[in-house]
Amino acid sequence: MRLSARIEQSAPIPLAADLDCESGELLALVGPSGSGKSTILRCLAGLHRPAGGHVRCGEETWFDATRGIDLPPQRRRVGFVFQHYALFPHLTALANVMLALTDLPADQRAARARDWLARANLEGFDHRRPGELSGGQQQRVALARALAREPRVLLLDEPFSAVDRVTRRKLLNQLIDLRR
Template sequence: MLKAKFVKKLPDFVLKVDLLVDKEILVLIGPSGSGKTTVLECISGLQKPDSGEIILGEKVLFSSSKRINLPSYKRGIGYIFQEYALFSHLTVKDNILYGVKNLLKEEKKKQLNKILKQFNISHLAERYPVQLSGGERQRVAMARTLITKPHLLLLDEPLSAMDRKLRERLRKEIKELHKQWNIPFVLVTHCRCEAELGDKVFKAEKDEDGGEIIMRFCQSA
């Protein structure tokens, strides 16, 4: 379970977040510039909130009162960036294995083959990112993230660059992936049609004077 209650001061507004997500998909929806990516970056450790706390399971990731701020690599969180952040000079195989540490060669090979098969990308193992379609790049990004066995998955606008047909297919794949891994997913989007992915949906809303943006719960499945 993820508990995230924090405040982050940004140049144009103050972002207030209060989220609770168990083994479900939580969707954060709002326009560009409303702080959605900042929420993910604070949870992952790429940014530091000004106050509050973030707890994943029994682990305190951030607490202003206890002066705790774990670095990203100690948080056990997978993060799929909007542009996927694949290394252009590495093959699909080497991209996926990039974050795998402390495993013997044979175990690495076993884990690689397992994740390639799960995402149906075994035939792409020796290709480079430039040779992949948008949907294939997304699958590689997910495989690279999930091979590390995170306790939480963050997805930043995962379907934003897709055409309608591909978006529909990948929405189904994300739902199926969530069932398989059984961990919390937090997905941000500016598109209302992606809200159907969520077991819970929160919306970024400005207060009356525009000085604060609050992530407010708006619906559940």
């Protein structure tokens, strides 16, 4: 499923970005701090509306400024891991992942969330809150939550910025394994 986008705006951050990513392909946005990388990801996810351009995934148009199309985030089937993970601090790891599973019957959500936590090597961490987890563990909960939605597109905003080199390598390998 191909993702293509043209993001245009003059403010608050000037953007003129063209993206084209084939199904299964990894694409990295690289640039200095403040250059608009996070804003581009938010535009793809439907969390920010640019002044112009389009976002298409496969045959579906998610955003088209000219045609007035702007699908809400929940209809785009995007998994998003925010730079600071955006975990709910009052909820357990299990409950944070369960939030992504509202399309399942309530009696199936906990089992599916536990499965995703296990895939992220977080078995036994179900009842810990984000404040009781390391940065790498918090990131894996956020990744499990994003993947639990079975997204068509997975967006990661500086996914390894808050962890040391060894943890970064481990997380990258785990992400590659989870992607398979």
